[in-house]
Amino acid sequence: MEFKVKHLKNAKVEAIIETSKDEFAKLQQKAIERISKDVKIPGFRKGKVPVNMIRDKIDDHMILSEIIDTELQKWYENICIENKLRPISDVKPEILSPSPLKIRLEFTVWPEVELIDPKKLKAKKIEAKISDKDIEKRLGELQEQFIEWVETDKPAKQGDKVEVDFDGFDEENKPLPSAKSQKHPLVIGSDMMIPGFEKELINLKKDSEKEFKITFPKDYHSESMRNKKATFKVKIHHVFTKKLPEINDQLAEKISQGQFKKLADFTAKLKELMQKDGERLAQGQYEEALIAEFAEKAKLEIPDVLVEEALTSMLENFKHDLKRDAGLKFEQYLEHMKITEDDIKKKWRDAAIKRVREELVLLAYAAQEKLGPNDKEINKEIEDILNGIQDKEERKKALNYYSKPNERQHLEITLIIRSAIEKIAATSWVK
Numbered sequence: 059m060e061f062k063v064k065h066l067k068n069a070k071v072e073a074i075i076e077t078s079k080d081e082f083a084k085l086q087q088k089a090i091e092r093i094s095k096d097v098k099i100p101g102f103r104k105g106k107v108p109v110n111m112i113r114d115k116i117d118d119h120m121i122l123s124e125i126i127d128t129e130l131q132k133w134y135e136n137i138c139i140e141n142k143l144r145p146i147s148d149v150k151p152e153i154l155s156p157s158p159l160k161i162r163l164e165f166t167v168w169p170e171v172e173l174i175d176p177k178k179l180k181a182k183k184i185e186a187k188i189s190d191k192d193i194e195k196r197l198g199e200l201q202e203q204f205i206e207w208v209e210t211d212k213p214a215k216q217g218d219k220v221e222v223d224f225d226g227f228d229e230e231n232k233p234l235p236s237a238k239s240q241k242h243p244l245v246i247g248s249d250m251m252i253p254g255f256e257k258e259l260i261n262l263k264k265d266s267e268k269e270f271k272i273t274f275p276k277d278y279h280s281e282s283m284r285n286k287k288a289t290f291k292v293k294i295h296h297v298f299t300k301k302l303p304e305i306n307d308q309l310a311e312k313i314s315q316g317q318f319k320k321l322a323d324f325t326a327k328l329k330e331l332m333q334k335d336g337e338r339l340a341q342g343q344y345e346e347a348l349i350a351e352f353a354e355k356a357k358l359e360i361p362d363v364l365v366e367e368a369l370t371s372m373l374e375n376f377k378h379d380l381k382r383d384a385g386l387k388f389e390q391y392l393e394h395m396k397i398t399e400d401d402i403k404k405k406w407r408d409a410a411i412k413r414v415r416e417e418l419v420l421l422a423y424a425a426q427e428k429l430g431p432n433d434k435e436i437n438k439e440i441e442d443i444l445n446g447i448q449d450k451e452e453r454k455k456a457l458n459y460y461s462k463p464n465e466r467q468h469l470e471i472t473l474i475i476r477s478a479i480e481k482i483a484a485t486s487w488v489k
Contacts, residue, residue, distance in 0.1 A: 076160045144168035173352075206301040213297075215246070221244075221296040224242065264294055270290055349419075350416070436470055
């Protein structure tokens with residue numbers, strides 16, 4: 059028996075299994091003996107038929123199938139053990155010669171990864187600094203949450219809110235679909251309407267009417283309306299202007315729901331929280347840059363099978379989010395966007411390759427450094443996840459989910475990757 063192994067591109071392996079005439083004859087004889095145990099011939103009990111009597115009743119294809127069914131898996135395992143290969147895909151057999159037997163196997167293996175020393179990474183950590191302007195901006199954003207809309211007889215300006223009737227018509231003066239509304243609330247400058255629409259409302263007063271022409275943008279979501287000219291008729295029912303509350307002790311107490319009575323105390327706490335958020339963001343950006351550089355400088359082949367798995371995972375997450383956030387089925391989205399699933403996969407392929415590359419590199423580093431959680435740490439992570447779920451039914455679903463061996467293994471991989479990122483960041487920081 060001869061095994062020849064050849065490494066192909068993208069972590070694929072080709073193995074040729076070849077038998078000599080004598081070896082193949084022995085394999086045939088054993089196969090016939092096994093098959094004979096199930097052959098029935100009148101006058102003989104099952105399994106007691108002499109081998110020489112049934113040879114003519116068995117075709118060569120049946121014998122070959124019996125050999126492959128019995129021996130192939132053992133040969134495959136021997137090849138992997140002898141060559142220290144870790145397969146990550148199903149094996150694809152191809153019979154090159156039926157007699158003597160010659161088979162070609164192709165499968166994907168876990169790639170070898172050549173890592174660089176994390177201390178050689180050049181990514182820099184940016185120090186988070188919260189300035190007075192940052193505090194002022196955040197206070198302004200919080201102030202906006204407590205605005206009052208006060209009706210005015212003055213002309214509408216940028217930032218005002220209006221209640222408007224509008225009706226859209228095409229160039230043949232036919233009503234446009236989904237281009238009509240009454241007392242529609244709209245903040246001028248919010249860019250909720252097609253480009254140019256909101257600007258036409260500036261300087262209009264209560265009870266004002268206006269007619270104007272506008273062209274739909276070339277990238278408008280409805281393909282039939284792209285670059286189309288339309289006429290809109292509008293009537294303003296009300297104009298409201300913002301009334302911002304003063305930034306003072308009273309507002310601080312309102313924002314903090316009574317936790318802080320003084321603006322100075324609230325501002326100090328706000329700065330502290332913003333500093334912590336800034337540090338978390340800076341750390342996240344630093345780790346992201348480190349891992350991107352670490353993975354890019356590593357040497358490895360990217361298995362196609364893992365890229366396809368990543369694309370499938372990305373698509374499943376997208377389908378879930380689409381249904382949850384927009385109430386759309388994936389098929390409806392494809393029809394609306396006039397694209398196919400293959401178009402999306404092609405667009406996302408580079409991102410999938412980057413994801414796979416980074417995960418392989420991080421797992422290789424974790425193995426090198428012997429990083430990874432024990433059962434107690436995995437259980438603690440599951441407990442933390444469950445404690446963050448308030449709904450009892452959802453918590454029960456999550457518990458069942460993480461009770462499955464595959465999902466627990468996925469969580470373990472996540473924790474391994476997390477520990478690898480933390481160690482790389484700590485190692486790179488100390489230079």
